[in-house]
Amino acid sequence: MGTLLDEIIEYGGEVFGKEHMETVRECVQCGKCTGSCPSGRITAYRTRKMIQMARMNLREVLSMYELWFCTTCFTCYERCPRGVKVTDIIRTMRNIAVSEGHMSFSHKKVATYVFKTGHAVPIGEPQMKLREGVGLDPMAPTTQKFPEQLEQVREIVRTTGFDKKVGFDWETMKLREELEEGK
Ligand code: SF4
Ligand code: SF4
Known part of the structure; x- marks a missing residue:
């Protein structure tokens, strides 16, 4: 079985295209997504952390309740200096989470x-x-x-x-x- 990152790229690739999803590899953990996130201002949700957990193959990210706190506002997506398609990556992580029985x-x-x-x-x-x-x-x-x-x-x-x-x-x-x- 591949890593969670491979799974995200494969799964999301069916909808958004693999190239789009591969951008997750470009994250440099700058934190701009977290700093821009309206949800993160009032909840424990940290976008950067979610992306990093996925990159580190920490599957427990799929069962974290915070994963559902993203409002899909696309601010991070627009602002990421590395062109990471953050919102679509988070949405794909949610899809995988649902397939494993996790949903808010x-x-x-x-x-x-x-x-x-x-x-x-x-x-x-x-x-x-x-x-x-x-x-x-x-x-x-x-x-x-x-x-x-x-x-x-x-x-x-x-x-x-x-x-x-x-x-x-x-x-x-x-x-x-x-x-x-x-x-
Ligand atoms: S803004 Fe982009 S590069 Fe910076 S931490 Fe977020 S996803 Fe990574
Ligand atoms: S799309 Fe989600 S993660 Fe990105 S800034 Fe908006 S609420 Fe935060």
């Missing part, structure tokens, strides 16, 4: 919104009013307006097994974690 509760919750409505951020009354105010149809042409399309989203979720990874129960439309805790 908040991200699982967001996934349930997709399963229920087709939206990570469902359109509610306030958004509908805003749309109406500027002369738009209050319902955007999405799965919320066309529920038959929602079934297609759910089919993708089931076919890829994403529902199982998240631990979603279709009968109650809740996460197993929520059911266990009686939420």
Whole structure:
């Protein structure tokens, strides 16, 4: 088995291209990503540390809760002096983490919104009013307006097994974690 770094490059390479992912090798640990990170200002999340742990083949980085604190704002990506595609590397690390059974509760919750409505951020009354105010149809042409399309989203979720990874129960439309805790 290769190193975690090889895995990140291979896994992310399928989406972003290997050259893009290989930039992880260019990190010089300058810390500009950490210094720019809005999430790191208020949490224990340290971008530079995540990248270095991956480079050192420290697989425990995949189960660290902080991995989920990145908001994917792309500031580090824009500012890295070495052209490391930081955000995409972090996102790939998350994908690998999920495949190994690690995912934050908040991200699982967001996934349930997709399963229920087709939206990570469902359109509610306030958004509908805003749309109406500027002369738009209050319902955007999405799965919320066309529920038959929602079934297609759910089919993708089931076919890829994403529902199982998240631990979603279709009968109650809740996460197993929520059911266990009686939420
Ligand atoms: S800004 Fe770039 S080179 Fe500097 S620590 Fe972050 S990833 Fe590494
Ligand atoms: S993309 Fe993530 S790691 Fe990079 S600055 Fe934004 S929150 Fe921090």
